[in-house]
Amino acid sequence: AQSVSQHNHHVILSEAASLELGCNYSYGGTVNLFWYVQYPGQHLQLLLKYFSGDPLVKGIKGFEAEFIKSKFSFNLRKPSVQWSDTAEYFCAALSGNEKLTFGTGTRLTIIP
Amino acid sequence: GAVVSQHPSRVICKSGTSVKIECRSLDFQATTMFWYRQFPKQSLMLMATSNEGSKATYEQGVEKDKFLINHASLTLSTLTVTSAHPEDSSFYICSARDYLAGGNEQFFGPGTRLTVL
Numbered sequence: 001a002q003s004v005s006q007h008n009h010h011v012i013l014s015e016a017a018s019l020e021l022g023c024n025y026s027y028g029g030t031v032n033l034f035w036y037v038q039y040p041g042q043h044l045q046l047l048l049k050y051f052s053g054d055p056l057v058k059g060i061k062g063f064e065a066e067f068i069k070s071k072f073s074f075n076l077r078k079p080s081v082q083w084s085d086t087a088e089y090f091c092a093a094l095s096g097n098e099k100l101t102f103g104t105g106t107r108l109t110i111i112p
Numbered sequence: 113g114a115v116v117s118q119h120p121s122r123v124i125c126k127s128g129t130s131v132k133i134e135c136r137s138l139d140f141q142a143t144t145m146f147w148y149r150q151f152p153k154q155s156l157m158l159m160a161t162s163n164e165g166s167k168a169t170y171e172q173g174v175e176k177d178k179f180l181i182n183h184a185s186l187t188l189s190t191l192t193v194t195s196a197h198p199e200d201s202s203f204y205i206c207s208a209r210d211y212l213a214g215g216n217e218q219f220f221g222p223g224t225r226l227t228v229l
Contacts, residue, residue, distance in 0.1 A: 032216050043222040044156075044205070051216070090155065094216050100146070100207075102155040 002027040002095045006103035013081055014111050021076040021106050023065075023091030032094040033074040035065055038105075039087045047089075050074065061085070086110045114140045116208050118221035125196055126229055133191045133224045135206030141186040142208035146218060147179075150203040162189045196228040 003026045013019060025031060035047040048059025055067040065076045074091060091103040115138040125131050135145055143164045148156040160181050161169045168181035178200075180192040189208075193200055203225050207218040 034217075036220075044207075044220040046217060049217060098216070099158055099161070100218060101158075104155045105153075107153075 002031075002093060002099075002101045004091055004093050004101050004103040006089075006091055006106050008106045009104070010107045010109070012109045012111065015083055016080050019076070019078040019081045019085075019108070021089055021091075021108070023074045023076065023103055024072050025074065025091075025093045025101075026072060027093060027095050029096055033065075033067060034092040034094070034100070035059065035063070035074075035076050036090045036092060036102075037087045038090065044090070047076070081108075081110050083110045083112045114138075114208070114210050114219040116142075116206065116219045116221040118204075118206055118224050120224060121222060122225045122227075124227045124229065127197050128195055130192055130194045131196055131226060133193075133204055133206075133226075135189045135191070135208070135221055137187045137208045137210070137219070140208075140210040141212060142189075143186060143211050145183060145189040145206055145208045147181060147189075147191050148205045148207065150205060150223070152203075156205060159191075193226065196226070198228045201226055201228045 005024050007022050033050045036044045037047050038044050047063050048057050050057045050067045058064045063078050067074050089106045092100050094100050117136045119134045145162040147159045150156045159174045162181045162183040164183045170176045183189040203223050205223040207220045
């Protein structure tokens with residue numbers, strides 16, 4: 001069965017620090033990958049997605065992610081975080097059966 | 113972008129009663145909608161896939177008689193939690209896919225927080 005793992009459960013950073021959140025998936029076939037963000041009290045929003053092509057994907061708000069097939073990874077990065085990036089981040093994978101599988105999420109806290 | 117709404121946003125009910133949650137795609141047609149459940153500080157777990165005009169497909173371990181799903185139109189799916197108990201208290205989130213626009217992106221509703229007393 002497909003699974004998605006996020007090893008960082010809670011990350012605390014100071015403003016302007018660089019961010020990298022890990023995401024690994026287990027699925028041997030073609031997979032679409034997503035990063036969603038959930039700000040406090042708000043609904044899930046799509047940050048970026050990878051379907052095919054350039055493995056370096058740029059999303060909204062300065063986020064990017066790199067798909068590394070050999071490592072089954074899709075890590076999220078941002079060179080300089082802001083206080084407003086405080087949120088819960090979810091990695092998700094969509095496999096051939098069209099079901100979206102979510103990771104357990106990473107809570108990001110940015111200290112001003 | 114595509115907008116999905118849920119109603120109500122929050123509901124408190126007594127044990128043994130039934131609660132209906134609505135999920136609407138506001139500016140697109142959704143032949144397929146998905147229902148998820150999110151426990152505190154945990155991830156979203158897919159409960160069922162709702163297909164317009166046909167029976168929902170439930171994930172393993174989800175009781176279809178307890179969580180009734182109806183997808184009667186291209187813009188509305190409902191989830192009814194029957195005979196609710198405190199362990200059903202959770203955050204329920206729906207999503208919808210805009211097939212006409214292509215792609216596999218799901219658009220999520222704001223969620224409904226259910227508290228069963």
